Amino acid sequence: MPGKTLSPYEQVPETKADLDWAELVTLDLSLFDKPDGKKKLASQLEYAAQHVGFFYLKNFGISQEEVDRQFALGREFYNLPLAEKLKYHNLKDLERGEYNGYRPAGLRQLKENVRDNVQVYNLPKFDGFHDRPQPPVLQEHITKIEDFSRKCxxxxxxxxxxxxxxxxxxxxxxxxxxxxxxxxxxxxxxxYMHYAARSVEENQLVGDLYTPGHTDLGSVTLLFRQPVAALQILNKQGEWKWVQPQDATITVNLADAISALTGGYLLSSVHRVHAPPEDQSQVDRLGVLYFARPNNDVVLDPIANSPTMQRLGLVSNEFTELGQHLTMEQWVKVRQTQQQRPTKAPKIDAQKYEYAAKDMEIIPGLQAKTYA
Structure with a gap:
């Protein structure tokens, strides 16, 4: 049966602040099936994939109506009473590395009177291995959600x-x-990801950050356009640059698993979520993202048959240098467990978050990193 009618989703206006925007390449996927299109796109992608790990896509084959429907569904979920949302949250599962379902805000103590402001709802891909109950507001539209997931x-x-x-x-x-x-x-x-607006005073206490600098753990992350300026990337010069929302685009970043498979040739991008500029500071930020990862049985060793990697001597990664040959399933488990582990409040100094070493250990010899 079709889902109930959703009211239209309207994005807020873009900021008028004069921000230091990153210069990112935009790939036009309409070229993909044209003569020499893939080679042209690969050539455009090469610098971004090796030096920035971020780029835009346009003409990607998913309509704005379909994208807006996902934002509307995220809005409807986050408008539910907290008690209803908590039916889809299990803290013990979360701490064991199970990340699907709902994660409420406030699980992390940042300062004495400030906790994190991030809510997350994850819907696993529809591969037949992740059946789980969904709230009615999403279940009523589950065929559209699956269609969107598969199109991604x-x-x-x-x-x-x-x-x-x-x-x-x-x-x-x-x-x-x-x-x-x-x-x-x-x-x-x-x-569906929701950042609640904070007061100026609260933001100052936590270094004006919603989320400190980090990398994602999979292969590719798709971030569908939303206009609340907050995303920043760390460039090769050690400078944080704002990522500007571009009409009818997806912002793409590369992540840890694809970097491991390519011996670091493809860069796992460092990014963070900053408090928005003044003219958007009291606006909650809603995101729609898709996280792509290798299948669970894939071993995250460097690819052995890449002439590019062979020429560059890219034959190891952080895992193999420790004698580890992790499957993607093992990597997700240990990394998610570390990410959700209960921790003491970090030391926050000039936007740098420092956690105790034991809180950052993923496996012996490998520490998670946060970036100033």
Missing amino acids: HNLVIVKLLKLFAILLELPDEEQLVKQHQYDVKGEDHLR
């Missing part, structure tokens, strides 16, 4: 993986695609 994979992720294969000179353009199959057990998920 088939229309966007698959094409990016083929472009990566071209950059790596792999003998089979489908090699990475085969490691990221939608209907094979994996940890891809769609996310």
Whole structure:
């Protein structure tokens, strides 16, 4: 049955603040199936993938109406009473590395009177391995949610993986695609993410950050356009630059698993969420994201048959240097467990978050990082 009618979703106006915007390349995916289109796109992508880890996509095959529907569903979920949302939260599961479902704000103490302001709702991909109850407001639209999830994979992720294969000179353009199959057990998920506005005083206490600098743990993250300026990236010069919302685009960042598979050739991008500028400071920020990850059985060792990587001597990564040969399932488990581990409040100094070493240990010899 079709879901109940949703009221239209309207984004807030963009900021008028004069911010130091990052200069990012925009890939036009309408070129993908044209003669030499993939080679042109791969050439455009090469610098961004190796030096920034962030870029924009346009003409990606998902309509604005479909995107707006997902924002409307996120809005409807977060408008539910907290008691209703908490039915889809299990703290013990979260601490064991199970990240699907609801994570309420306030689980992390940042300062004596300030806790985190981030709510998350994750919907696993529809691969048949992650059945779980959904709140009625989402279940009523579950076919549209699945359609959107599959389009993220088939229309966007698959094409990016083929472009990566071209950059790596792999003998089979489908090699990475085969490691990221939608209907094979994996940890891809769609996310509705909500940041509640804070007072100026609260923001100052926590370094004006909603989320400190970090990398994502999978292959590719898709961030659908929303106009509340907050996302920042760390460039090679150690400078934080704001990511500007561009009409009808997806902002894409690369993450840890694809970096591990490519021996660091593809850069896992460092990014953070800053408090918005003054003219948006009292606006809650709603995001719709899609996280793509290798299938659970993929071993995160550097690819052995890439001529590009062989020429550059990229034969190891952080895992193999420790004698570890983690599958994606193992990596998700240990990284998510570390991320959700109860911690003491960090030391916050000039936007730098410092946690106790034991709170940052992922596996022996490997520490998670936060970035100033």
